[in-house]
Amino acid sequence: MRILVTGGAGFIGRHLIRSLLKEKNEIIIYENFSNSSKQEIKDIINAGAKIIKGDLTNFKLLKRSLKDVDNVIHLAANIDIPESIKRPEKSHEINVTGSMNLLRASILNGISGLIGASSAAIYGDPKNLPVTENTIPNPVSPYGADKLAMEYYIKAFSNTFNFNSVSLRFFNVYGIDQSNAYAGVITKFMEKIENDKPLQIFGDGKHTRDYVFIEDLVQGIQKTLKKLKGKRGNIYNIASGRSYSVNELAKILLSIYGKKLQILHVSPRKGDLRFSSTSISLAKKELNYSPKYNLKQGLTKMLNESN
Known part of the structure; x- marks a missing residue:
């Protein structure tokens, strides 16, 4: 084809x-x-x-x-x-x-x-x-x-x-090799964690994403x-098929890395969705679509492949 x-x-x-x-x-x-x-x-x-x-x-x-x-x-x-x-x-x-x-x-x-x-x-x-x-x-x-x-x-x-x-x-x-220009919150969080810097969350972090x-x-x-x-x-x-808050995402990533870092909440961004599932x-x-990875499994694989 x-x-x-x-x-x-x-x-x-x-x-x-x-x-x-x-x-x-x-x-x-x-x-x-x-x-x-x-x-x-x-x-x-x-x-x-x-x-x-x-x-x-x-x-x-x-x-x-x-x-x-x-x-x-x-x-x-x-x-x-x-x-x-x-x-x-x-x-x-x-x-x-x-x-x-x-x-x-x-x-x-x-x-x-x-x-x-x-x-x-x-x-x-x-x-x-x-x-x-x-x-x-x-x-x-x-x-x-x-x-x-x-x-x-x-x-x-x-x-x-x-x-x-x-x-x-x-x-x-999300996944390995995501372009820096359009990197999502996961890639940005990982960069912060790897450099032992505080995680920045727009708004209260209760907004959900799939x-x-x-x-x-x-x-x-x-x-x-x-x-x-x-x-x-x-x-x-x-x-x-499963949503997580940005706060939950931050906690999952920190647990995978085995680190404790400060989380900073800043003003929400215009145009961002509040809840999504x-x-x-x-x-x-x-x-016949059949996703195989939950968030923790996907993040763990992403981290393993990037090392």
Whole structure:
């Protein structure tokens, strides 16, 4: 299978492509390298993946790049929530207009299917938890609105032009080799702990997140690829199915490291969600998705692999 992966040099992309290559797929990485480098994917290039340097805003290059491609996995995005608040027009150009360019180019090349990486950010701060795919979206940041718009465009194009598609709503992904530019709270906590510095938590630390280990997320994407046929913009939550507060996360990490450090609570950030938990029942049922790691297991493996 010939697969084009946008944002393939990023954190999720690197892990996914290494796994896809093991299944003898032909991989094309479409990447602008704004937050990554070719050095980070040297092993992937050596394994035969083709690199095309380009932006989602370059429709002509996208059109050429998608020639003879079977399926597209769309990971490229501006995922910086605070930045999307400061510069919503830039976020929209990449996340929405860029996604539409990809869809248009995909249609012109007659691709079979497309998987779009969406986000839990589309839910905002829901009143009823856990959220399901039927929960009414209520984004509280331009980034969340961008991802929701992307989902609708994928569904609309899929229905109109009759190709297979799915949007996967990723929750808080973590794992080894996460890029510093977009490092999540886990990576930042680990850096602080390893340097014996206080942990900084925005707000009271009671806000909850569902942290999904990168290996489980990759499994979810690959199983979706195998189940794409006949789907028209179907939506699935990809998560661990269990939420933890940021305070709990800090305690688990400190216990794994066997350290006691000060925890500093600072002002909450604009656009951050308060509570987040989800049901993954639909993904389990229709995609055969089956996460294998709870938070402590994933963090322990992450720490062991980084040493």
